[in-house]
Amino acid sequence: MTNPTGKMFVSYRRSQADIAEALVTSLHEHGIRTWQDISDLRTEPTQSEIREVLEVENPELAGGVVLVSGDVVDSGIILELELPGLHNRWKNEEEFFVVVALCPGIDYDDANAILSKSPTLLDFSDWNMIKLGSTAEPAAADDVATAVLSERVRLNHERLDTDHPLDVSLDTYAPPSYASQPAITIDWSSYFTDGPPTSYRWNRRLLPRLQRVIDLVEESAPGRSLRVRGQAHLPAVFALGRCLRTTRGIDATWLQHSAGQHCPWNVHTDQQDSGLEIDFHVNDITGSDLAVLVSVTNDVDAAVGRSKSSLPNFGGVLELSLGDDSGSVLSASEAAHTAHVFRQKVQSVLNELSAISTIHLFMAVPAGLAFLFGQQSNTFPEIQTYLLETTDGARTYQPAASLGN
Known part of the structure; x- marks a missing residue:
């Protein structure tokens, strides 16, 4: 067979x-x-x-x-x-x-x-x-x-049985290697061998092909749920989640690796308060750029600050963090809550600052949370993601994938 x-x-x-x-x-x-x-x-x-x-x-x-x-x-x-x-x-x-x-x-x-x-x-x-x-x-x-x-x-x-998900993986750090091979193994590792891809490579090659993969899955396996995993950079994982936005109607679960096990994270999981703290500053009500800083596994503020010479002037800055609990391990229920709050708070800011046309997203989060964020970005405008890089010992953010609505 x-x-x-x-x-x-x-x-x-x-x-x-x-x-x-x-x-x-x-x-x-x-x-x-x-x-x-x-x-x-x-x-x-x-x-x-x-x-x-x-x-x-x-x-x-x-x-x-x-x-x-x-x-x-x-x-x-x-x-x-x-x-x-x-x-x-x-x-x-x-x-x-x-x-x-x-x-x-x-x-x-x-x-x-x-x-x-x-x-x-x-x-x-x-x-x-x-x-x-x-x-x-x-x-x-x-x-x-x-x-x-x-x-x-x-x-x-x-x-596959009707209720069995189709397995998908996305890898950017190294070629995929799994004991049980997924049906779809998206391999972008060759583009990261000599450093991260250029914005052109992200936006003109990788993202269109990622969208095509999901389109073909929806067309060739209608009604099939997906189970996703991978060792990938956060902008790539967020992009995959955005291709699987909740309004699309494809049930997709991320297998989050933690303590030697894979835990299923899904936006529809019953929520438990994650203790996420919110801070929002308005700089210019007519500004077109919104910064969204999410600090879960680490604090992104310092690296964003070191990158500001290459960033636009932000009309507003929305910060979401675990505060003193930064670095703690989220449960699946807490991850679902965090993703829900992310969507709710970003949408609230967009309603308040109607001139915003681009969201600049800086994340220090588990990969599964980046995936859930992407799924929850249904009505958001263009999203510019950033990749954390270390150059001469300094951690800064560099532009990665830019995702249109």
């Missing part, structure tokens, strides 16, 4: 490594793990390991992506091993699926001729194919990733 949460085997010629890398990156951003020769092959002979991973019902794979280029006709490994292996698994396993993508410059007739060279009675020459266009642009790779994700979500949705 196919493992529907397994990896997608990527078949390609090394001469097309750049296109394959763009495709693999897009798959990772859309929550799809991959099996690729340059990252997954061990030191044993290539053909024997590829043959092993392509064996029927090997649980490592959920399917395959075939990248067709003109020089595939010169590859014995692809024509005689990879393509027959993928086709055999598709034929023998009901949930195993294969997506065929055509490199720039390859049309459907070219692909049919190339794929028919595989020395088997049945091949992929009559397969539905996705053209990458005249250039290897990110949008073209996204078309392939979208097709893979849609089918993956559909298969997992059909297999």
